[in-house]
Amino acid sequence: MLESPALGLQPLVATRVVARPDVLDRLDPGEGLALRTAPDEVLVVGRTSIVVDDDHAIVFDDTGWAGVWLTPEQAAPLLATACEFSLPTDRPALVQGMVAQIAAKLWLEPDRVLIAVPVATAAEFAARAARLTGAALQ
Numbered sequence: 001m002l003e004s005p006a007l008g009l010q011p012l013v014a015t016r017v018v019a020r021p022d023v024l025d026r027l028d029p030g031e032g033l034a035l036r037t038a039p040d041e042v043l044v045v046g047r048t049s050i051v052v053d054d055d056h057a058i059v060f061d062d063t064g065w066a067g068v069w070l071t072p073e074q075a076a077p078l079l080a081t082a083c084e085f086s087l088p089t090d091r092p093a094l095v096q097g098m099v100a101q102i103a104a105k106l107w108l109e110p111d112r113v114l115i116a117v118p119v120a121t122a123a124e125f126a127a128r129a130a131r132l133t134g135a136a137l138q
Contacts, residue, residue, distance in 0.1 A: 009115075009122045012065040015044045019057035027052065033114075035094050035107060043105075045114070065105075067116035075113040077133040079106075100128035 017027065021039045032047030043062060044050055052059055079087060082100040087093075093108045099115070102125045107114035117125045 008068040009066040009126055011119065012045055012067045012116060014062045014065055015047060015050045015059060016062040017042045017050055017052055017057060017059050019052060019054050023052060023054040023057060064119050065116050066119045066122035067114055070113050072113055078129050081132045100125060100132055
């Protein structure tokens, strides 16, 4: 992947787990951050070894994501300009949709925001973010 230094996007260490919803409800991500991307799917960011109590679960390293953690103040100019959806006010929250016309996942916490995009689109996302905000996000 071409790194995107202006935005600081870096490859994310992640594990994808596909299983029944009740199995995922009991999933312990340990030190990782569990993002429930669908009722039967979790993307665990920050940890690559997940134990799932289900012989039918599918668990694999998902190397297809790049991301950056920003403060809400750093993320605000981009999200105000480039989000094609309304952001929830409650935190924490996971939202998925188009940001700068590129599919993205946003994990919103009170004091930080994770922006994750497919690795294949990371450089273009960073370039669009810079154009839309008029400045590089640090």
